[in-house]
Amino acid sequence: MTSNTNPAPAACEPQAMVTTTAHGSTQIRPRRLGAAIAGLIGVLGVASALAVGDLIAAVVSPSSSPFLAVGEQFIRLTPEWLKQFAIATFGIYDKLALLIGMALVITLLAAVAGLASRQRPAPGLVVIAVMGVLGLASILASPTFALFDLMAPLASSAVGLAVFAGLHHRAIAAAGREPAGQAVAGADPGTAATSAEDTGLDRRRLLWATGGVIAGAGAAGLLGRLFSSTAEASRAAVGSLPSPAQPRTAPPPQADFVSAGTPPWLTPNADFYRIDTALQVPQLSTGDYELRIHGMVDREQRLSYDDLRSRRLIEAPITMTCVSNAVGGSLMSNAMFLGVPLADLLAEAGVRPGATQIASTSVDGFTTGTPVDVVTDGRDAMLAIGQNGRPLPVEHGFPVRMVVPGLYGFVSGCKWITDIELTTFEAFTPYWEQRGWAQRAPIKTQSRIDAPRTDTTVPAGRVTVAGTAWAQHTGIAAVDVSADGGAWQRAELADGVSIDTWRMWKTTFELPPGRHRLQVRATDRSGYTQTPKPSLTIPDGATGWHTITVTTA
């Protein structure tokens, strides 16, 4: 008889969990959600948490997005080899790769949270709470932490938990009554009819709630995007930049060999390589901007953006290079920078004897350390406000960054700079130096073959080989190219504009059909010729000759 009144609670779902005990009394057992709906609820809970966190962060404090904080904490903690691997594999797309990876992991965790809660909401709530704690901890660990940064992660966790609990409740209600007819088989027909009606209502409620959550999270996410692009608006409002004290003459027309395959001498702003630890581009506006110069100085300085732009400005073409640029790599670009000479600012502050290092801090907490002697030796070291005739692009440090010709970016190119402290090398260890990179890092003399591209096929016969060479603040004296280990052949140099920029070169070889190996080496104006000995990028830049293979046919 039991089998008649007690429909066996099958393993399949959704399932109404009504069982009849030996005494014949009816007992409600926890109901089970389908895997798809359970997973979806987890994902929606976490998605709303992220969207709300991003929106509040965008409004209150851009650096307090829990999602991005976790990513930035991850970047700070990743071991050096993994970072090297990421830059080597993804280049300037390393951050995109990290974001996509994080999105995948988080979606997976969210689905797991949902699947763990096919009956009771507790397990999913625990998973979401743990994710929330991770976000909170990352924000607490941020070098720029301030109390109001707690708002976004706390609200984010609260919303995530509430959305999950709410959707779970609705889904259980809808699932529980689904097979109501059979579930309470034997009950009077009146009850069954009410249940069917309830089921419809519960399902509609679940649908509405789900739709509401998707729309709400989407709107919060979009609004967050909107609010978080304040720097772009401020940049647009800058208008035209002041002129340098001594306007430069236009670069000579033959500074590159673009038709032979070199990059253009000036890199358009949109193509300028980008390397930084910021998952979210810091949002500064000229109105709020303030730069503090302090430490071992006689007169502490506080300068607004207008203070800086109304000073004597210089304009200079400077080729920036990243120390992580492997031989043959593309982590370098050349632009016309407009800015305030650093030496002027240091003189005004009065650098005390004994100060050896300029410690610069970005608004996002990143730090660089630049030798005082290099910055004050007469080169065009500056706090740049302009790049190629435009205000500094947001991702390149708007509104102000440091640029020092001849030094790798990690010891000189602080973007979104808000603090300069005169100190010593012993007293302060900047971001990358804490991770094993060199304290003093002048850019090494290097050269690169841009055409033909390695592992390509070109017509046999006369083959033009062209490329780039650089020895910032020393200048390139000569470039030699060799085919198949043969004698070095001197390349033709494009017009030199400045010793602080790259120099394009080209030359022609007679290459019969077959596979060929091409090598390049540069000699700088100090007389140094590039060593063939390969070395790693860490700690102070790669060495070795760029070597490519081409097939001629």
Ligand SMILES: Nc1nc2c(c(=O)[nH]1)N[C@H]1C(S)=C(S)[C@@H](COP(=O)(O)O)O[C@H]1N2
């Ligand atoms: N605030 C900030 N400034 C920074 C960095 C950074 O991670 N954060 N990276 C440095 C490094 S390693 C390089 S090579 C240059 C790159 O400048 P770019 O992105 O304008 O090419 O910026 C430097 N300045």
Ligand SMILES: [Mo]
């Ligand atoms: Mo770099």
